Amino acid sequence: MERFVLTDAQWAKMEPHCLGKPTDPGRSGRNNRLFLEAVLWIVRTGSPWSDLPT
Template identity: 55%
Template sequence: MVRTLLSDEVWQKIKDIVPGKEGDRGRTAADNRWFVEAVLWIGRTGSPWRDLPVEFGRWHTVYMRFARWRRDGVWQRVAHSVAGEGEIEHILIDSTIVRAHQHSAGALKKVARKRSDAPAVD
């Protein structure tokens, strides 16, 4: 069993922000809290999506829902609603403050200089 990361207090703050509640267009989600737990688990462990524990459901389904919420701005609204909550704030950080390694940013690789075949000039 996976330990829950989301307290009842924090869930109360975000449950009305996330899509899929009664009265929203489309399908009503019965598992919004468990889905948020899955995303927090990924954020907390730094694991790839494929390593998501089976208790959370199919990793690809969870990822697709995560991506849809990201595209629709749901995660930004959630982050604003829990600003200052110590237990979750360290997971929902803004990516503009994270410095990536140069290789992850598409920097050109250093290549060895080829020596010129031209004779040296004294």
């Protein structure tokens, strides 16, 4: 497990609150967990979006 990645237990608590679930009408998010982890990385490091690791 990586140091700053959400655990499965943390993600299970967050997932119901994310928009863009496959059951929502219209367009859904492809990977809400990856997006949330990217946001947390930006907040933690203070880096711009363009510096996100792949």
